[in-house]
Amino acid sequence: xxxxxxxxxxxxxxxxxxxxYLKEAHLTTGLNTRLVFSAWDEVSGAAPFTLKRYYxxxxxxxxxxxxxxxxxxxxxxxLLIEKLNDRLSRDEFxxxxxxxxxxxxxxxxx
Numbered sequence: 001x002x003x004x005x006x007x008x009x010x011x012x013x014x015x016x017x018x019x020x021y022l023k024e025a026h027l028t029t030g031l032n033t034r035l036v037f038s039a040w041d042e043v044s045g046a047a048p049f050t051l052k053r054y055y056x057x058x059x060x061x062x063x064x065x066x067x068x069x070x071x072x073x074x075x076x077x078x079l080l081i082e083k084l085n086d087r088l089s090r091d092e093f094x095x096x097x098x099x100x101x102x103x104x105x106x107x108x109x110x
Contacts, residue, residue, distance in 0.1 A: 040062065
């Protein structure tokens with residue numbers, strides 16, 4: 001019995017193939033937005049107090065139901081932005097070059 005071997009001249013990793021598919025299907029903006037929301041919940045610790053979230057063009061808008069939490073987070077805004085971007089940079093599916101949903105540049109607390 002003869003063995004056939006497939007040559008892998010253009011082999012790519014699965015993660016890079018998925019990233020390419022997401023870009024081709026124009027799904028990176030939605031995925032990036034969900035990753036930012038997830039990072040917010042993880043980094044801020046304010047997930048139980050968060051009512052609404054909106055993310056567009058580097059601005060993360062957060063509506064909170066506690067004025068105490070809002071005031072506390074307002075004083076940590078720059079640190080939160082750094083932690084969010086650090087968390088996002090470690091995610092292999094976050095596309096930092098997306099025009100509509102890239103790195104977090106500002107947080108607006110309401």
